[in-house]
Amino acid sequence: MGVTVFVLRPEPGLSATLARGRKRGLAMEAMPLSHAExxxxxxxxGTFDGILLGSANALRHAGKGTDEGAGRISETMGGSAADTGLDMLPRLPVYAVGKATAQAACSLRFPIAQVGEGGLQKLLDTLAPDAPLRLLRLAGEDRMTLSPPEGVTIETCTTYRIVHRALDEEDAARLREGGVVLLHSGVAARHFAAECERAGVDRTNLSLAALAPRIASQASDGWKSVAVAPETNDAALLSLVADMCH
Incomplete structure (x- = not known):
């Protein structure tokens, strides 16, 4: 069966990661510890020139706007305050943190202005607009602080939050047997580390594979090993895991 690879991320990314890993012959096991709400x-x-996205969840859950917000945005679209869901957002060009987020935006009929690699701050650092650029950032409650370059202003709206669950006894028992744990976010890394401490899971039996250095840093220390994907995408992370397992 090989080394067990635990996937903590919530849907819809969970199923995609499981499928990719199993295609590589990895012993993938779903253990989602959170969901987006x-x-x-x-x-x-005011008006905006584009939408800044660090997560597909920010757009997927953007339909929970208030009536006042819907009224404001509908005025720019010629609609009414009764508009709901994603119809309250104009189809502005999206500046996406990565390919997966860009694909999610495309599926919802948003044009893509630029796709980044290596994080949202790196994406912003590549922007050098000829005219002032005002971006609407859709994000979760727990998000990184950004420093926009000259000529770029950002208005941030929180469209979702991450709700965590505790490790149950079955989860803890499986983790005590050892394996590799995939970490797709810093929030998940912190929560997982805290839950292992609470449940008495021996960290020295578990290796961590993180999507980025900042994610790995949130899990503290004491693990069997910690590795970081060479690129911030699922394919690179799973390639790393394959090497760790074999």
Missing amino acids: AVAWQVPE
Whole structure:
């Protein structure tokens, strides 16, 4: 059967990661410890030149806007305050953190202005607009602080939150047997480390494979090993895991 690879991320990414890993012959096991939950929000005043996305979840859950927000945005689209869901957002060009987020935006009929590699801050660092660029950032409650370059302003709206669950006894028992744990976010890394401490799971039996250095840093220390994918995408992460397992 080989080394067990535990996947902590929530859907819809969970199923995709499981499928990719199993295609590589890895012994993948789903152990989602969180889910995304929409929160009410409203669009800020004024007009925007684009939408900044660090996560596909921010767009998927953006339909939970308030009536006031829907009214504001519908005025720019010629609609009514009764508009709901993604119809409250104009199809502005999207600046996406990576390919998966860009694909999610495309599936919802948003044009793509630029796709980054290596994180949202690196994407911003590549922007050098000839005219002022005002971006609407859709994000989760727990997000990284950004430093926009000259000429770029960002208005941030929280469209979702991550809700965590505790490790149950069955989860803890499986983890005590050892394996490799995939970490797709810093929030997940912190929560997982805290839950292992609470449940008495021996960290020295577990190796961590993180999507980025900042994610690995959130899991603290004491693990059997910690490795970081060479690129911030699922394919690179699973390639790393394959090497760790064999």
